[in-house]
Amino acid sequence: MYQQQQQRRRTTHCPTGHSSNVAYNNELNYISFYSGNCNLCTKEQFIQELKTWSSGNVNLDKVIQEFQIKVGFKLQWIPYENFHDIKYLADGGYSTVYSAILKNGMKAYWNYNKKQWNYAYINSPIALKELKDSKYDISEFLKEIKNLMIGNDYYYNTVFYGISKNPSTQNYIIFMLLYEDNLHRFLVKKPLRWDSRIGLLRQIIEGLDNLHRKNLVHGNLHSGNILMENCESISARIADFGFNGLTKNLIKKSSDDNNKNINIYGLIPYIPPEVLQGNAFTKEGDIYSFGGIMYEITIRKRPFYERAHDSNLISDICFNGVRPQIPDMQDLMPKFYSDLIYRCWNANPSDRPTTKELSDIFKNIYYLFEGYIKDDNALGKFKTINDEKEIIHPQSCYISRNIYTLYGLQDSLKSIKSGKCADPNLLKFNE
Ligand SMILES: [Zn+2]
Numbered sequence: 440m441y442q443q444q445q446q447r448r449r450t451t452h453c454p455t456g457h458s459s460n461v462a463y464n465n466e467l468n469y470i471s472f473y474s475g476n477c478n479l480c481t482k483e484q485f486i487q488e489l490k491t492w493s494s495g496n497v498n499l500d501k502v503i504q505e506f507q508i509k510v511g512f513k514l515q516w517i518p519y520e521n522f523h524d525i526k527y528l529a530d531g532g533y534s535t536v537y538s539a540i541l542k543n544g545m546k547a548y549w550n551y552n553k554k555q556w557n558y559a560y561i562n563s564p565i566a567l568k569e570l571k572d573s574k575y576d577i578s579e580f581l582k583e584i585k586n587l588m589i590g591n592d593y594y595y596n597t598v599f600y601g602i603s604k605n606p607s608t609q610n611y612i613i614f615m616l617l618y619e620d621n622l623h624r625f626l627v628k629k630p631l632r633w634d635s636r637i638g639l640l641r642q643i644i645e646g647l648d649n650l651h652r653k654n655l656v657h658g659n660l661h662s663g664n665i666l667m668e669n670c671e672s673i674s675a676r677i678a679d680f681g682f683n684g685l686t687k688n689l690i691k692k693s694s695d696d697n698n699k700n701i702n703i704y705g706l707i708p709y710i711p712p713e714v715l716q717g718n719a720f721t722k723e724g725d726i727y728s729f730g731g732i733m734y735e736i737t738i739r740k741r742p743f744y745e746r747a748h749d750s751n752l753i754s755d756i757c758f759n760g761v762r763p764q765i766p767d768m769q770d771l772m773p774k775f776y777s778d779l780i781y782r783c784w785n786a787n788p789s790d791r792p793t794t795k796e797l798s799d800i801f802k803n804i805y806y807l808f809e810g811y812i813k814d815d816n817a818l819g820k821f822k823t824i825n826d827e828k829e830i831i832h833p834q835s836c837y838i839s840r841n842i843y844t845l846y847g848l849q850d851s852l853k854s855i856k857s858g859k860c861a862d863p864n865l866l867k868f869n870e
Pocket residue numbers: 453454455456457477478479480481
């Protein structure tokens with residue numbers, strides 16, 4: 440065993456002379472003689488080619504270049520011509536999402552034997568996110584992503600692959616591989632066993648913990664932007680991180696001298712009461728959103744599915760402590776689990792658990808199913824909601840949008856409640 444390890448650690452050199460024992464991007468340099476792949480050769484080739492492309496924006500070029508030098512090829516500038524079969528998928532408020540085929544793929548590594556690029560994801564389906572306003576400071580967004588991706592612990596978060604620009608609208612595009620399902624659609628398809636639920640929650644909280652350890656706040660976590668990879672085992676990835684910083688710039692415009700927000704962006708059921716009242720979104724706010732995900736994974740319905748997502752709901756959440764209903768059924772979920780959901784939903788942000796605490800809890804329960812702890816059937820007796828369909832209220836809204844905070848509504852709330860004044864938060868039926 441020891442000898443094997445020694446052998447694996449043996450230093451090797453690529454033909455250019457790069458050593459496998461040199462750290463690159465926090466990991467040891469990877470060299471494969473079989474495929475002619477050396478991470479440092481690839482990096483050098485990227486640096487050589489820096490002058491062969493341009494996004495048309497000097498600042499953005501600089502960020503992508505720095506990204507490729509420090510983090511590697513996880514981010515590339517791809518010309519719009521590489522996208523084929525572009526189809527409209529959805530409107531996401533500040534961006535429009537399309538599906539497309541990445542015809543020529545992306546550079547995966549420089550083959551030092553053949554002296555040519557080896558491409559990955561040729562003809563792969565991808566999701567394009569076109570940012571509607573080209574004034575978005577996309578370079579700030581990329582800096583945030585870069586900080587996140589330095590190091591090797593970004594496994595549970597979606598990796599962004601490419602940046603492009605739509606020549607007809609001049610809007611920037613961020614794209615990634617297309618995932619078949621998000622968590623919501625995944626849960627609708629079939630009920631999960633408890634071990635799978637806990638496994639999923641563990642992946643999601645570890646992804647969130649990774650953001651929080653790097654002092655990043657997600658700010659819009661919900662079951663629609665957790666992407667499901669359907670390999671042999673279930674795997675969840677948090678998407679849309681980094682957009683908090685991107686939208687912050689826009690929201691800033693709508694906040695006043697007291698630093699309170701008039702508008703926020705997201706889904707009312709997942710937004711914590713302090714943010715609905717106009718305060719900043721914090722790490723503790725992400726935990727509140729995570730409570731909604733814990734709820735949905737068990738109940739198989741989204742929080743507040745049965746209510747209109749309007750100013751009345753906001754006021755109930757903030758002033759009356761109203762939270763999504765957990766059906767009063769015995770054996771639906773263990774008490775520690777419902778207690779944990781309610782702790783995430785605590786009105787006082789500092790009383791909510793941290794990602795570290797939640798991560799430890801799920802890790803321990805997970806081991807219980809893996810057979811590491813003898814009490815192996817502790818959760819087996821709890822029922823699964825099988826057949827009930829989620830019939831949502833026609834004025835509920837699970838697409839991210841602009842929402843007026845209670846601070847933004849201020850004096851008009853009374854008139855809105857009495858019906859004297861239209862509620863700007865209420866979805867109109869033609870929307
Ligand atoms: Zn090399």
